[in-house]
Amino acid sequence: MKKTQWFDFQNFFYKPSLTSSIKPRPFTAYSFVPFSPLAMLDPTILTIGGIVLGIAIIERILERWGVIDLVDQFSKIMRFILPVTFYGALFYFFATFML
Known part of the structure; x- marks a missing residue:
């Protein structure tokens, strides 16, 4: 017969774990885009584009x-x-x- 082990509620929930249950895995990410597309949202470039677009609409x-x-x-x-x-x-x- 197995021996049953008893825990207090406080000891069970508030006792820090000695070993982590999540094991870190190595993760390598590769990017095919050398720069972020959000870099095109530069205010200077948007202003110049807006002026040219405004002239075309006029x-x-x-x-x-x-x-x-x-x-x-x-x-x-x-x-x-x-x-x-x-x-x-x-x-x-x-x-x-900037890279």
Whole structure:
């Protein structure tokens, strides 16, 4: 016959365990993305993108209103501004990028 072991309620619940029941396992994680996509939420890049998007929306509104000569002026300016803004923002992103 087995001998029964008795415990007090307080000793059972408040006695610290000598051995951990959870064994740590080695875990290796691999990332295929070299940087976080949240890094694109930089306020400077968002501001520049918002300005360019705003100019494009204004151009579309002016086109609907029928002010074609002003739309032509906007499109001439945007042909220069868009590539400069894009490459400037790209350079800024990689210049301030921290690994």
